[in-house]
Amino acid sequence: MVKSLSSEPSVSEQDWRSAAQEFAAGRSLVVIGLNQNQTAAFASLSGLGGQVVGSLAVTPGGGMTSSALGSRLNITSATPSILDHTVRGFAQALSTSACGARNFLDKVDPTRSALVVSYLPVPYSVLNGRETTSPDSALTMHLESKSVAKDLLDLAVPALPSLRLDAQAAEDWWETATAQLGSDRLVVQDAGLSSGGSATYICSRAEQVPALDEVLVAPYATGRPCSVMGIVSAGSTLVLPAARQIIAVDDKNRPSYQGNITGEAWSEESRAGIEAEVKAVGGVLAKQGFVGPFGLDFIELTPKDRRYIDLNPRIIGLAVSFAQLLWPRTETPPMAAMLTAGSWGSEAREELGRAIHEAAIRRPLARVWLTSTARATGPPRELPRAGTLYLDPNQPQLLSAAATSTSFPVLWQPLASENSTLNVGDLAVLGSLYCDPPVIDSLIKKFGLNDWMSKLTESLESVLRTQP
Incomplete structure (x- = not known):
C-alpha cells in the first residue's frame, strides 16, 4: 500500500484553468449551492476573471424559511434529508420561494445579464430569462423518476x-x-x-x-458496482473516468452509495464500451434539452458486459473525487469547471477531460462519504477537525489522531451541517475520508457490507476525544 497522501494536484492545472478563465472572464455571475460554504467557495470564480454579484444557498432543513443579507440569500427547504433535498427539495424550495428569489436576483443583477452557475438543476421560471449552465429542474425531476430513467436506459444502453x-x-x-x-x-x-x-x-x-x-x-446481479459521469453540451458528450462504487447495506437491506474508488485499471475494451454507452445516453438527454453533468450507475458483470441500473441527471459524488485529485487545496476550481464545461467550447472541454483522466490514472484514490442516522432529536454531532487521521483495520477503534506502525494515513474533510436541529431518523452527512483503495477493501473484507461503515463512523468519536 502507498502510505502517503499528497496535498498537491495530480496534474498541472494550467490548461483546464485557462479554459475556465476564458469562460468566466468579464462575466457577472450568480452562484447557487447547497450551503453558504459552497457558495462562498464558488465565489473563487472571481479569481478566474468573473465577478460574483450574488450567492444563493438552498439548504436542507425541516421547514421553509428564507433570509437575505446584502448579496446573499439563504433558503431552507422543507426537506431534512440531504438525499431527498438533492433530488427534489432543492428545486422545490426555489419554486416555493420564487417571488423572493426573483426579487433577490433582480436586486443583485438588475440588467438580467448575469450567468447563473448552480450546483444542482434550477427552475428556469425563477431565473427571469437569465442564462445558466444548469438544466431546468422541471426536466431533471421528470428524469429522476426511476421508471422514467429505466425507460431511457432501456432505449440507449444494456440494462437489467x-x-x-x-x-x-x-x-x-x-x-x-x-x-x-x-x-x-x-x-x-x-x-x-x-x-x-x-x-x-x-x-x-x-x-x-x-x-x-x-x-x-x-x-x-453479482458484479462490480460502478459509476461514470458525462457532461452534455449542445453537440457532444464528454465522458469522464469510470469508478468503482463503495457500497454499504443497512439494517433494512438497502444498498447505499458510500463513495467511490477512482484510478483502478480498466481494460481498453471496457473503456471504449463505457464511452460509447455514456455518449448514447448523453445524446438522448441532449435531445430533451439537457445540458451539463450527469451520472450513470452500472454493474460490471465482465469486462465486456455491463448492465446500467440508474440515471442521475445532475452532478454526482464522483466529481468530488476528481476535484480532490485536480486541486486538493480546494475543490472549487475543478468543481466549477465541471458544472460549467457543458457551455465551453469543445476543445476546452476536452482539455478538462484529459486532465481528469490523467489525474485519476496517476493516483488511485478512495473517497468515503461518511454519513450517520440521527438517533435522537438535537443539534448535529461535533466532528473532528479537518486534517490527516490514521486508520488501522486491526484496532478496536479504527481511526485515531496518532500514527502507529500498522496504521495508514487518511485525509478527513468534515462537512459543516447547516441544520441547527436533526430529528430522529434524519441522515446527517459527516464529511469525506480519502485514502488508498486497499484500506477500504480491507475494512469491507473484515466487517462485511452491513457493518464496515458503522464501525468507521463510530470511531470518529474516539478521534474527537483525543484531539487537543
Whole structure:
C-alpha cells in the first residue's frame, strides 16, 4: 500500500484553468449551492476573471424559511434529508420561494445579464430569462423518476430486465417474478423519486418487499458496482473516468452509495464500451434539452458486459473525487469547471477531460462519504477537525489522531451541517475520508457490507476525544 497522501494536484492545472478563465472572464455571475460554504467557495470564480454579484444557498432543513443579507440569500427547504433535498427539495424550495428569489436576483443583477452557475438543476421560471449552465429542474425531476430513467436506459444502453409491479401484492407475484427474472434474490425499487438507494431493497422473500406502491423489480446481479459521469453540451458528450462504487447495506437491506474508488485499471475494451454507452445516453438527454453533468450507475458483470441500473441527471459524488485529485487545496476550481464545461467550447472541454483522466490514472484514490442516522432529536454531532487521521483495520477503534506502525494515513474533510436541529431518523452527512483503495477493501473484507461503515463512523468519536 502507498502510505502517503499528497496535498498537491495530480496534474498541472494550467490548461483546464485557462479554459475556465476564458469562460468566466468579464462575466457577472450568480452562484447557487447547497450551503453558504459552497457558495462562498464558488465565489473563487472571481479569481478566474468573473465577478460574483450574488450567492444563493438552498439548504436542507425541516421547514421553509428564507433570509437575505446584502448579496446573499439563504433558503431552507422543507426537506431534512440531504438525499431527498438533492433530488427534489432543492428545486422545490426555489419554486416555493420564487417571488423572493426573483426579487433577490433582480436586486443583485438588475440588467438580467448575469450567468447563473448552480450546483444542482434550477427552475428556469425563477431565473427571469437569465442564462445558466444548469438544466431546468422541471426536466431533471421528470428524469429522476426511476421508471422514467429505466425507460431511457432501456432505449440507449444494456440494462437489467425488470418488471413493474404492485408492492402490496408481493405475495402473489414473488414466485412468478423470481422465475421470470431468473434470480432467487430481487432488487425492489420505488418507481418514483428517490436517491442514494433510500428506496431500493435487496429482497430474498416476499415478506421483505417494502410497503410501497408501484415498484421496479429486477434480478440481483453479482458484479462490480460502478459509476461514470458525462457532461452534455449542445453537440457532444464528454465522458469522464469510470469508478468503482463503495457500497454499504443497512439494517433494512438497502444498498447505499458510500463513495467511490477512482484510478483502478480498466481494460481498453471496457473503456471504449463505457464511452460509447455514456455518449448514447448523453445524446438522448441532449435531445430533451439537457445540458451539463450527469451520472450513470452500472454493474460490471465482465469486462465486456455491463448492465446500467440508474440515471442521475445532475452532478454526482464522483466529481468530488476528481476535484480532490485536480486541486486538493480546494475543490472549487475543478468543481466549477465541471458544472460549467457543458457551455465551453469543445476543445476546452476536452482539455478538462484529459486532465481528469490523467489525474485519476496517476493516483488511485478512495473517497468515503461518511454519513450517520440521527438517533435522537438535537443539534448535529461535533466532528473532528479537518486534517490527516490514521486508520488501522486491526484496532478496536479504527481511526485515531496518532500514527502507529500498522496504521495508514487518511485525509478527513468534515462537512459543516447547516441544520441547527436533526430529528430522529434524519441522515446527517459527516464529511469525506480519502485514502488508498486497499484500506477500504480491507475494512469491507473484515466487517462485511452491513457493518464496515458503522464501525468507521463510530470511531470518529474516539478521534474527537483525543484531539487537543
